[in-house]
Amino acid sequence: MNFISAFVSLILFIHQTHSSTCIAYASYPENEIDRAALLAFKDKMIEDSQGIMSSWNNHRHAGRVTALDLESQKLIGTIPPDIGNLTFLRRINLMANRLRGNIPKEIGRLFRLKTLILSNNELGGEIPRNLSSCVGMQYLNLQQNRLSGRIPGELRYLVERELIVFRVAKNDLTGEIPSWLGNGSSLTELHMGENDLKGPIPAELGRISKLKILILHFNNLTGCIPSSVYNLTSLVGLDVADNSLHGEIPSEIGNYLPHLQGLCLEDNRFSGQVPHSLPNATGLDVLSLGFNSFTGNVPANLGNLRNLAEISFSYNQLQTGYDGLSFLTGFTNCTKLEELDFGHNKFIGEIPASIANLTNTLRWLLLGSNQITGNIPPEIEKLNGLQILALYNNSISGEIPHGIGKLKNLTYLYLWGNSISGAIPSSLGNVTQLLHLELQCNQLEGDIPPSLGWCQKLQSLNLTYNNLNGTIPKEVIGLSSLSLFFEVAENSLTGPLPLEVGNMSQIVNVDLSNNRLTGEIPSTLSQCLMLQNLSMAGNLFEGSIPPSLRTLIGLQYLDLSRNRLSGQIPVYFENFTVLEALNLSFNSLEGEVPQEGIFRDTKRISIIGNKDLCGGIKKLGLPVCKVHDMKKWRKLPKLKVSIAVTISFLIVLACLIVVVYRRRKSATRPSTALPTKEGFQKVSYAKLRQATDEFSPSNLIGQGSHGSVYRGMLDGNQPVAVKVLNLRQKGAFKSFFAECEALRNIRHRNLVNIITVCSSIDFIGTEFKALVYDLMQNGSLEQWLHPGENQLDMPKLSLRQRLDIAIDAAFAIEYLHHHCQTSIVHGDLKPSNVLLDHDMVARVCDFGLARFLCGSTNLDASQCQASSSGLKGTIGYVAPEYGLDGTSSLQGDVYSFRILLLEMFTGIRPTDVMFEDGWTLHEFVKTAQNKSLLKILDPSLLSVVYPAGIGDGQINEANMVRFEENIAEIMRIGVLCSMKLQNERMDMTHALSKLVAVREKFLKHGM
Template sequence: MSQNKLQGKLPTEFASWSKLYMLNLGTNNFTGSIPPSIGNISSLRCIYLNLNNFAGGIPLEVAYHAKLEILSLAANNLSGIVPIPLYNISSLSNVSLVQNELEGTLPADLGFTLPKLQEFDCLQNRFSGSIPPSLANASNLVIIDIAENKFTGPIPNNLGSLPNLQVLSLGINTLGENMRPNDWSFLNSLVNCTHLKTLSLHESSLRGELPNSIVNFSATMEELHLYRNHIYGAIPREIGKLKNFRVLTLYENLLNGTIPKSIGELSKLGVLDLSDNNISGVIPTSISNTSKLLFLNLENNMLQGSMPHLFNISTLQELYLANNRIQGLIPDEIVFFARCINLDLSKNLFTGSLSSNIGSLKQLVQLDVSYNKLTGDIPTALSGCVMLEELRMQENLFQGKIPSSFKALKSLRILDLSRSNLSESIPRFFVEFHLIEFLNLSHNKLGGEVPREGLFSNVSAFSVVENSELCGGVQALHFPACPLKGSRNKKNAFSLRIILILVPVSLGILSACLALICYLRQKSKKLNDPVPVFRDNQYLKLSYQDLLLATNEFSPINMLGEGRYGSVYKGFLESMEQIIAVKVLNVEVRGASKSFLAECEMLRNIRHRNLIKTITACSSTDFKGNEFKALVFEFMTNGSVEDWLHPNPSYQENERNLTLLQRLNISIDVAQGVDYLHHHSHAGIIHGDIKPSNVLLDEEFVARIGDFGLARFAFATTSDLSQAQMSSAGVRGTVGYVPPEYGMCGKISAEGDVYSYGIFLLEMFSGKRPIESSILVDNDNNLHDHVRKALPLRVMDIVDP
């Protein structure tokens, strides 16, 4: 009956259960004491009462079970002394008393009275006294875990005679107090344990020089914990012999010497912690060969030289190199730490600028580069680290302004940019940072007005001292009031002059605009083929160089996706302080230029809440004289619907799912966008390729239809019928989406989009790709009979999309 939610006290009537072999009530919510009547079940072999809330002592009657093999009382609130007769049940093989408040000593003859013992766990109790050497007599022992008690030394030097021993955990005791400083004979004996995997002697007051004998441990050795002792000497040079090492923790000791080059031979190493010692020299480049390393901590030593190129360690999640003497540049290869969560390079001698590649660490939560000699501007690419909670950059030589791109870092709890040479004003977007606990901008050259809202209303949440040009802010800052630009009278007089000038000018401009509009309308009627270009006065002018800088030279790191005619990149426009999406056409692909012109023509004629907003277009040449065409859109924070329905493996861990309400709202948004294109744009437009990857989601999950490369104007008049039929000769859209009316109706009609939207609905609400059946959404009820006869489709009527 384990792993339920049973509660209350155990029944006392056990006498009638005379044939019970095993009692398993573990992982419940039982309370009270263990009833002594449990001793009446003479047939009992296994007792599992672990992970409950039992209190009181272990009843003596438990020892009445002469044939008991397994006793598990772990994780309760048991107290008192373990009944001595319990240690005389010779059939016991597993004893688990972990996480209680039991006390007393272990019998000196424990290993003789429990000869069949395989596992003995009394972790996290209050046992005291010495470890009985007789444990070596229980030759079947596999696990000995007596950590976190009050045992004293010395450690028996005969434990190496246990041939099956795999785990020996003795940490967090005071084992070294009664030992001679260099008495490591017990460690030497463990070389004979050919199955040993884990040895834990942490926080045990051990003293003396680290013996070289540890390199002679069995090849099965996986974990060695010797941290928080008083061990000195150097790490053995042949540490690489332990090929199966996964965890090596030696931190907070007195170790000196250098990090052995053979450390790179530990190919399975996942955790290496040598922090808080006196280790010197350089970090060996061979450490890059530990390709499965997750955690590397070398902080608080005397390491020097440059930071090694750790680009082979793509698994690294936490890297701590703080408080050493490492110098030179922070390598650009930092981009390979794609899974890094915590990165601490503080209190070193790093110079140069901070690489913009830092923005590729999308999962970064804590970044600390404080107390170095970094120069240049703070990279705007840091805005890519949207999960950042702590960013510490104080005590450097940064200059320029606080990047406006920082407004994307809304998860920040701590931001410290103090003691640098930052100038200009305090960005107002900090007011919207609701999670921030402390913002430190002190000791810079900032000027202008200090905001009063948000975090700036609480003086304990920020510091801006020693910025002599600041003014305003809350009264507690005692800053001078910000100067007015002129007296009220002068301001009123100036305003009157402006009004007198602007009114006639505005009337003149309005008249001119009306005349121009009339002229353009008359001219547009005469033109049969309008030129597909953007109006100069409506769209921003951007050059190839502007887009090159915005996307970090079209870096693969910034690529959002790739399609038939080109690729889409994420960028940041400094001039607009805006994140953008840049669709760069591959002009060498057949049809790409035609697709570009089609998108220009469509996007210049449409504007709707559920259609992607175009910022501008660029038709130019690159620096090599090659043709360059690109479209610039607003950036959609939540990607495409395709990303949510069928996420990449990198997103699987994040459990990205759309709720039913979100799916419904997205479907309605798409329907409204398609309805606008068909019926409310100045000329009916057929998108021709509605699908999840072409539906983008903004920050509030409002859906926007994008990719108009296959869109066409609908031909409403009979004079255009021949052209319409010609356009339908080739089926357009994505392979797998073939509207049947192209074959049955012989002309292009809005049903092409309606059918694609039906398939989009099926994907949205099932979360699966359509294979044998799809949904046709038909507003006019004129295709049902044809479809039912021709195709194995299910039909859904939607009167109002």
Template sequence: MLNSISLSCQLAALVWCFSLLLQSHHSFSVPSNETDRLALLAIGSQLEDDPLGVTSSWNNSTNLCQWTGVTCGHRHQRVTKLDLSNRTIGGTLSPYVGNLSFLRYLNLADNNFHGEIPHQIGRLVRLEALVLANNSFSGKIPTNLSRCSNLISFNARRNNLVGEIPAELGYNWLKLENLTIADNHLTGHFPASIGNLSTLERINVLGNGLWGRIPNNLGNLRNLILLNLGENRFSGIVPPSIFNISSLENVFLPTNRFNGSLPLDIGVSLPKLRGFIVAENNFAGSIPDLKNLEWLNLGSNNLGTGEANDLDFLTLLTNCTELTAIGLDDNRFGGVLPHSIANLSSTMTDIVIAGNQISGIIPTGIRNLVNLVELCMDDNKLTGTIPHAIGELKNLQLLYLDSNFLAGGIPTSLGNLTLLTNLALSSNDLQGSIPPSLGNCKNLIELHMADIELTGALPPQILSISTLSLSLDLSYNRLSGTLPLEVGNLKNLVYFNISLNRFSGEIPVTLSACTSLQQLYLQGNSFSGSIPSSLSSLKSIKELDMSSNNLSGQIPEYLENLSFLEYLNLSYNHFEGEVPTKGVFSNKTGISLSGNGKLCGGLDELNLPPCPSRGLKKRTDFLLKVVVPVTVSGVILSLCLVLFLARRRRSAHKSSVSQLMDQQFPMISYAELSKATNDFSSSNMIGQGSFGFVYKGNLGENGMMVAVKVINLKQKGASNGFVAECQALRNIRHRNLIKIITICSSIDFKGVDFQAIVYEYMQNGSLEDWLHQSEDQQEARSLTLIQRLNIIIDVASAIEYIHHHCQPPVVHGDLKPSNVLLDQDLVAHLGDFGLAKFLSSSPLDTAMETPSSSKGIKGTVGYIAPEYGMGGEASMTGDVYSFGILLLEVFTRRRPTDGMFNQGLTLHEFARTALPDKVMEIVDSLLLLEVQASNSRSCGDERLRTEECLVAVVETGVVCSMESPIERMEMRDVVAKLCRARDTFLGRMRI
């Protein structure tokens, strides 16, 4: 009985204890996620520029686990992941982020965050990944971050971080696998404590200001795959222990101050090594044995001894079946070029061995490297001839063989290299004539054949390569004959040098078409006659040398109006008459006129005799500049009055139109235009819009192809637009502006008023036709990346000209693809100035009233600046906005009115949210095919340059199309940035 009572008591006690345990468990359960909710709201309150409405879902109406970018754990509903990457968000990161105590993953990459990294992140002991890349975080890396002892990945690349890398990180981040803090402003030594992180797989500190020696204990990182210490100020020797980390696949040490020699057994100790770049250091000695490589860049060091066996290692590299690129340039390699170079992998795309002491011949077996894109052997001691076999390398784009001792003629087979963009053969012992077959290289942008004893005439085919833009250098040869008229095809050429040859005859007037020229050197020939007046169109010229020829006549006054001209050499010719005193002539150090015995006047410092009969000249000038214009003006006014009285039924502005036209453009009759267009046949119609119709025609006895825009006078404001366009174009000249040939303001055969403008005909139609082809278009056409770059730079140059080089400045007012016309060489010409306006001289650059001015928004939907919709005046910044949209359309091939752009998403936002890392996802798919084709034969650096170019271009379009006018760029800065982007693209083949 007692036992049963005792048992009952024990059971009751157990139940009571169990209930207490349950109560205790209930009282001390895990807190709710209210702390997380408050922390997120605090974070959201400090965010700025949230165009995608990321934080609009962050409110009390929904569970926080459903908020955008937020992920919760299943058990306790606490925030474990916060991903706000690539949302174009700005602002600072709230310290309350440290209250998300269950957070394992924090990703804020690709945004506009600024301010310091909150040290409260150090409270997040569960954090495994912290990604802050591509923002503007500043200040130091907080030492408190070392408390995140479970961190596996830290990526803060491309920010503005300063100071030293905290040594504490190397003592506490014992699980770290990825340390990426490249492209910041970090300084100091690289902490030796990082060598404690045995789990590390990636170290990337590229592009900082770190200095000193590399710690020896980095050799303890036996799991390391990537080591990138490039572009810092490291010095001393690289610890040998690093070259014993057998897991290493990529070692990047370029642009530092390392010295010493490289271990010769790297290929053995690093069996997985695929990428090895140590360019631009002070390494010396011999080349190590390397295997399994994909690319190798040892350029700009002191490697090699100058002895015979320096390049024997190339034979070993023939076993590297995946090798694509070799860079050995600017070292001290000597000896004979091994014939085994022709036995390298057929995957090779780049061989750069320039700037050494390599001798021997170029083996004919080079034809085996069928995928070669870049072959740079310049500045060596190579002998023999240029192998005909090089012409079989159909993928070759860059060929540099200059500054060697190559002999013989230039192989005609080079004309087979139709993809070639850069060819340099200067300073060799070559001889003979220039093969006309080189004219087949229609993609050349640079051609250097100076100082190689060339003889004979300059083939016109060479001057028909319209893509030549960087330079054409044929100086120090013995070329003879006249300079062919085809020189006018070089409209994009910047540098042209044919000095010290035997050219004769007159300077061709067609040279005036080369309006991009900045340096022109014609000295040391036998040119005769006067300087053509047409050269006044060379508005970009900076240096002009015509010395030591047989030129005569007076020095043209227009030379003093070339605003960029800094250096002018006309010495040792037969010039006579008065020397101008303005422009380049106002600076004695910028001109050279010696050896012309009949010159007078000019600056006193030139010590030339005074010009005779100054008084007579002044009287003549008075007659020419005052009396004659006044008399002519009186006659013109009288004629206008007679016309006004004879045609009273015409409006007052029509008389002003006739006066304007008569003064500036030749008039043509309706009958002539009707005949030229076959009575305005529908078969000749090439365009249509609210203004009327555009017809192609053959004008005059020579049948010149023209485009005739017939104004629809029934359309309100059309006649005003006609006047505005003529006013805008009458005093401006630029190679990228459409040219008016003649006009017609008359009546047709039915007695009805008729107005038309006749332009030069553009064989390749409009940019609109190329970007958005109609389904019934017979021939599929597409624009390459370089063609799009050239076209958009052409358009930008035209706008820069009318904005900054016209008095008064002009606003176009209707920039869009259909108003960009392309000639036979795909050079862009900006047209349709029907909405153009002149600007006042006030600081605000507001538009003056013109015949086309009227109330209401003018322009085309999608391209109109936002401020125009709120009554803003036409302005330069309005043009910049339209240009930005046009640029984005060219590279994405999406109209701003595309159906995908709705609910707040615009072409501008579409592009902005892709910057910088997702640009390749938004560009035209046709460009992607081109880039992919290039990638298949390019090394990583080349791909990076292409992407860099596209990022810069899209970034320019985004800044130009900002909603606020004050945030937009000026067109002069736009041109500069786009030209730099093009230079990046064109130079992408150098490794």
């Protein structure tokens, strides 16, 4: 009878542990202590967004709690000491929440506890010593928290009994690895990586005979790996990477550890030869020995490891034998190989043609910084799975094979620092996934192929120190994806710099130096607002330095030396506050040298070789500029003087007439509520300082990547929001200009209204820029969806409110996309950028990443601008294609709107800890479409189908059916807006019409 009762209890435990209650009970008489403990646990939670504990108040289960499983429930709070009263607990799993505070020592009372999982939280303090009282503990997982201090010696009592898994990785633990861990006769996994453990690895660990996983990486361990560790014949994974270990690896390691699948020894100080017995561990799939001091040859029989997926021997002192690189041929047997890294060694010889027989699963082929000679084998074109090819810093000669254009998946091509000759193959234009192309320091000749312009994801291009000639193709320099560097210095390029240079609006580094480029500096260069380093030295540029370059205030290094430039040095260089070096030497510049800003420091400027300069600070030693000589006028004939005076008088008279006419005309023109270019009210730094109570922290209402937003009262009666730019933050200047440009061209009831801007100097002489908006009294959508600790009394948004807000936001984006003179991409749509006015009408704000799409109208390229480098937008909301090419698009906004829509109705952030390993909010909702959508909705929305006062068994069936149909349509809109492929996404106009139709259905049925 006892056996049957125990079996039934076990089945009940298993079933209820995986049920939606997240609590399991054993068949014991009702106990009020357990209920009180659960309610105490609930009270300590600041946030239970899933509503998982909503039913605990009324629970009267006749039994004792045996399991508490609340994994990935988005809980925020602390673990109460009352948990120690749940004395029948056998399993606690609170993994992947945001629990804070210390681990209660009262858990030590739970003598029946077998499993304790608190990983992926924010717990701090020390590991409680009295956990050792949980004498039946088998699984202890405390990894990825903020635990500190030493590992308590009392835990040895757990280890000596039944403990199977012990994980404390990714904390801040200190001290040495306890030797008593060697008493763990039942241990199979020991994870202690990513802490601050010091000292040697205890030899006693070699006594854990059942150990399969030993992870000690990312610590400060010293000494050698104890020989006893090699006696752990059951070991499957050994990872001691990123320590300060030294010594040699036993030559028989492959025989000692035959079941080994992963061996990670990288980033230590190991020496000696690579053990030739490694292939005897036939299950090895990861072999990482990089960043050490291994010597000798690569074992020829490593190719016998048929399961090998990753092998890295980089940054060692390995050499080749008499047969050169023929050992690479052996890896043709490794049919699962993905990464092959032998870079930064001392290999000599030619790359064998047999390398083409490597598996098509190979993604990385890294052989850089060796002494490789010969040609690049043409057969390499067969490795069509290759993504990274790194052969840099060798002695490779010959030409780049034309067939390299067949490597359609290639994203990184590094061939720099060789002796490669011939032309750059035009077939490279077929490698449309290419992100980085570096061919510098070779002997390449001929033209730059215009076909490289087909690589529309290219972020960096370096062709310096070659023998290239011809002009710079506009197709290449016009690639808007180029964001890191465009460098073609030290060649023989000719002709003018194409106007399309302005299309590189995200570029950070441009080096055109030491060529034979001619013509004037194009004014379109002013659109490269992210430029930090610009060198045009050693060319034949002429004319003056364009006034339009005043926009490049983010420049740190500017070199225009050794050209034929004329005219005056622009005064606007005084305002380039981050400029570290300015070289204008050896030109034909003239006139007065400015005296402020960078011109105060003679060590940071160079102006020698310009004969007609004058003035400047005294240290420059230039002659004083001459005052205009009035004697010459006295010598002029009286007739000429009379004519000059008459003409001057007529010009002044004409100007007066025009001014009077315009003033009279403007006086009769009706006023408008919307500010125009002439109608923005002027506001000073002092006025904004006064309006915000000296930018008081109490008036701070938001912070972003480029600045802070303050509440203020302008002129004593106008509530405003003042966005103050942090000009020290990279991209802040560009964000300011982009927002100004966007907001002066658009007006819509669902867009935030700008009152004015301020570009001035603060009281200590620092540049100050701010934008002033109407204050939105109800804050941001972010605050309503995810209230902070001081906003817990905030009411929840109703279903109707959320739908109205979604439609308002859709109207705004649809207007930007399809009803502006030039289509505008917002670029950063998220809940914090959707504000709510006093009537809860949504208004989209923050146009710091906005971009005008030139292709949408006949707008000239010089008028288009973007605002950031690299990835645009916020992680979680940014479209996946932005990570590949960085190009803004209308479909990118559609993707962000989808995230916003799904988040509004599920209450789940796209960056929630539950989303990992490719699992996203999109996939979460898409999967739920085939089941019950009610389970994934924000619980506060269920009042529509579960009215207050009605029991669980008396729901409104008709409302529930209609509700689920309409919610399903909303979710379907969100999913269709979020497809990975751009051409599969619903456009904004279609999405808006669908949402309006759903709202009409809700209104029709009184929801």
